Amino acid sequence: MAKLIFPEDFMWGASASSYQSEGAWNEDGKGESIWDRFCRTPGNIENGDTGDVACDFYHRYAEDAKIMGELGLHTQRISISWPRIIPDGDGKFNQKGLDFYRRVVDSMLENGVAPFIMLYHWDLPQKLQERGGWLNRDTSDRLAELAERVFSAFPKEVPYWGTILEPQIISYHGFWDGKHAPGIRDFSSALLAAHNLLLAHGKMVRAFRASGSSGQIGITNYLPHHYAISADPEDVKACRRWDGCWNRWFLDAVYKGCYPSDMQDWYKNHGVVLPDIAPGDMELISTPTDFFGLNYYYSYFIGAGDDRWPLMVKSIKPTNLQYTAMNWPICPDGFYDTVMRCWKDYGKPIIVTENGAAFDDEVIRNELVRDEKRIRYLESHLSALHRAISDGADVRGYMVWSSFDNFEWALGYKKRFGLVYVDYKDQRRIMKDSGKWYADVIRRNGLEKDWRLMEGIWSKSL
Numbered sequence: 001m002a003k004l005i006f007p008e009d010f011m012w013g014a015s016a017s018s019y020q021s022e023g024a025w026n027e028d029g030k031g032e033s034i035w036d037r038f039c040r041t042p043g044n045i046e047n048g049d050t051g052d053v054a055c056d057f058y059h060r061y062a063e064d065a066k067i068m069g070e071l072g073l074h075t076q077r078i079s080i081s082w083p084r085i086i087p088d089g090d091g092k093f094n095q096k097g098l099d100f101y102r103r104v105v106d107s108m109l110e111n112g113v114a115p116f117i118m119l120y121h122w123d124l125p126q127k128l129q130e131r132g133g134w135l136n137r138d139t140s141d142r143l144a145e146l147a148e149r150v151f152s153a154f155p156k157e158v159p160y161w162g163t164i165l166e167p168q169i170i171s172y173h174g175f176w177d178g179k180h181a182p183g184i185r186d187f188s189s190a191l192l193a194a195h196n197l198l199l200a201h202g203k204m205v206r207a208f209r210a211s212g213s214s215g216q217i218g219i220t221n222y223l224p225h226h227y228a229i230s231a232d233p234e235d236v237k238a239c240r241r242w243d244g245c246w247n248r249w250f251l252d253a254v255y256k257g258c259y260p261s262d263m264q265d266w267y268k269n270h271g272v273v274l275p276d277i278a279p280g281d282m283e284l285i286s287t288p289t290d291f292f293g294l295n296y297y298y299s300y301f302i303g304a305g306d307d308r309w310p311l312m313v314k315s316i317k318p319t320n321l322q323y324t325a326m327n328w329p330i331c332p333d334g335f336y337d338t339v340m341r342c343w344k345d346y347g348k349p350i351i352v353t354e355n356g357a358a359f360d361d362e363v364i365r366n367e368l369v370r371d372e373k374r375i376r377y378l379e380s381h382l383s384a385l386h387r388a389i390s391d392g393a394d395v396r397g398y399m400v401w402s403s404f405d406n407f408e409w410a411l412g413y414k415k416r417f418g419l420v421y422v423d424y425k426d427q428r429r430i431m432k433d434s435g436k437w438y439a440d441v442i443r444r445n446g447l448e449k450d451w452r453l454m455e456g457i458w459s460k461s462l
């Protein structure tokens, strides 16, 4: 059976984030974040879980960096907790917070793992929320200041930098359906938040270039693939709108310097207030970056309907696909299609900054986690990625979400995505079968077989 070998220098990694793994929510001078606050409001998070302790990465980073080394990761993404370094988001600086990231970076380097630092993965200082948070344009300057501090602390040690993680999820779950902090429900506000987040992105890229730090920088977008449920023109148009809202709004802004005009017209006709665009904003937002960060988990199947004002769509869950514990359809062909589309439409080298799946993992005999389904999920998606590369897409790296089980936002600790199991009772780490398998993939720089040639795997076409 054909082996699938990835390009030489292909970067293999895994990802995690500050709020989801660090814990130590109020230690060593850290300020409160909007997630600390959001989790304390009853009803927001399943089971009343919080990130107060999470994986206790704040205290266990050295042990965890060893495990990253055992996995053979070329890179591991971490994110910066802004209120750990600037507790109120503005003004007073907390050296102890920055010292923590220094220790983390050093431990990773000692274990042969290159750090990938994401500057913003959702934990805004609560004090800035009280001044409007992402609805206040000023927040973008405050984040650029934080970034400057971090760039100057790590002038050479960090080869990869991310600005904002998934502006779509921050805007739409934070401000449209309110499932995430700060829990607002207003579509016009979501577009304003998106604009300010994208401004912050542009300002951070410029600050990075000015800092003279080495390494590459990019933004990471959340990029499901969107399929129309039929060839009916109304379904096709609805699907294009959905894609316009989730994907093109952000990608066109960052890589083409404009918001898509069809979406602007649609929104105006539906009474949405569009954000004010100051002179120079779009140039700032589209400041050139070095790579295209792509997160893919599943695809959407969209037709015309009455849901999700102002988009007026319906979303269906096909019965011929299998689903993860998140109830997300498993759709590796959608991964291929989204990678090809991003490459063709935007033409930037791609790093897959997240891909992975939650399943109901169990520990056997106190030491084994037989997570065959996760292996199959990753294998099928890596096969699809390999196909995209063979078909011409310039993909430089792939990162699993996540290295370790962690706090899955509104769904708390029940959803496990890790290659490494975390027992939250005693913080014990257990390498899952998928972790051992992934270490082999990295060693071989590829897969033993193409999932399309294997029997008994989930649906191979849509």
Ligand code: FCB
Pocket: 017, 020, 165, 166, 169, 222, 354, 401, 408, 409, 417
């Ligand atoms: C992504 C987030 C990440 C994690 C995964 C499952 O949207 O970036 O923090 O929650 O989903």
